[in-house]
Amino acid sequence: MAQFHDLEVTAIRHTIRDAVEVTLRPKGGDFTFVPGQYLTFRRDFDGDELRRSYSICSGGDDGVLQVGIKRVDGGAFSSFANTDLRVGDVLQAMAPQGRFRAKEATGPRHLLAFAGGSGITPILSILRTVLAREPDTRFTLVYANRAAATIMFREELEDLKNRHMGRFNVIHILETEQDIPLFEGRVDGAKCAALFRTWIDIDSVDQALICGPEPMMLAIRAALLDHGMDKDRITYELFGSGQPGRAKQRAAARAGGATGAELTITLEGTSRTIQMEPGQTILEAGLANDLAVPYACTAGVCSTCMCRVTAGEVEMARNHALEDYEVEKGYVLSCQSTPLTGAVSVVYEDH
Numbered sequence: 001m002a003q004f005h006d007l008e009v010t011a012i013r014h015t016i017r018d019a020v021e022v023t024l025r026p027k028g029g030d031f032t033f034v035p036g037q038y039l040t041f042r043r044d045f046d047g048d049e050l051r052r053s054y055s056i057c058s059g060g061d062d063g064v065l066q067v068g069i070k071r072v073d074g075g076a077f078s079s080f081a082n083t084d085l086r087v088g089d090v091l092q093a094m095a096p097q098g099r100f101r102a103k104e105a106t107g108p109r110h111l112l113a114f115a116g117g118s119g120i121t122p123i124l125s126i127l128r129t130v131l132a133r134e135p136d137t138r139f140t141l142v143y144a145n146r147a148a149a150t151i152m153f154r155e156e157l158e159d160l161k162n163r164h165m166g167r168f169n170v171i172h173i174l175e176t177e178q179d180i181p182l183f184e185g186r187v188d189g190a191k192c193a194a195l196f197r198t199w200i201d202i203d204s205v206d207q208a209l210i211c212g213p214e215p216m217m218l219a220i221r222a223a224l225l226d227h228g229m230d231k232d233r234i235t236y237e238l239f240g241s242g243q244p245g246r247a248k249q250r251a252a253a254r255a256g257g258a259t260g261a262e263l264t265i266t267l268e269g270t271s272r273t274i275q276m277e278p279g280q281t282i283l284e285a286g287l288a289n290d291l292a293v294p295y296a297c298t299a300g301v302c303s304t305c306m307c308r309v310t311a312g313e314v315e316m317a318r319n320h321a322l323e324d325y326e327v328e329k330g331y332v333l334s335c336q337s338t339p340l341t342g343a344v345s346v347v348y349e350d351h
């Protein structure tokens, strides 16, 4: 559980000024991945352990493990990866995780993907895999960026388009610099409606995949639902929400009314009962008691911290990772969960 493995950096390539594609050779662990999954890295920065998740961008049949890392303003890990990381360095990461993926193919199909900025990385992995494995499947990609210079993997997308003429179509939406008004601006509800009227036949789409910032994801999801696509055919992944300290701030805000609960955590078959501080999340309480509870984003996005409540009740502040049926079965995101009852028991299971 939450085990980190060494991976050697074998290549680093700048795809644009502020983004790198890092090729990794695992030195242990099982790094077989499903296209759409991500790796969670850990590294010490001035004595503080930082965990950051980056999606795999290589295809399932490419025979390499690559992640795309775009520099985020003030982001310690992404800045390090873009400026100081060298070939031969060793990084530590957990085995691939995440449930953002294309459904199993049952025949030729039409996939529609929306990506914002570095949200292209898991979609590129899915795109490469689907085009290679499914010769009759069509793929439409709507890719939103600020400007042409910030398009990660632009050449790779052009290359895929040329190699799969007629079944891979990419629509670049830029905030500025576009001659055609339809392709300029932000991808919001109105833009989706215009695209669905003129360029994309929603009725022909079997699954829609969305990866980008929350407002964009919510607008696209609402537009797809409005245009008749059912919820089960829309898959999304958020990014950019994992701000360190946010969970703590939320917990602190709630701390006034709460009283500390008794928490029993079962991890790798061993149970331990601890006393929670008022307002603490289950994850925070586990970490404060030196338990190796798994986590990555701490923002309710990735599901790394998922556990099952076996006694008592908890409240989740935010959930962008678990499906309704999982919540019904008692699964919660421990980074987002605070107790509603005086005693709570949870179990972390391997997934």
Ligand code: FES
Binding pocket: 294, 295, 296, 297, 298, 299, 300, 301, 302, 303, 304, 305, 306, 321, 333, 334, 335, 336
């Ligand atoms: S650590 Fe990512 S959802 Fe909790």
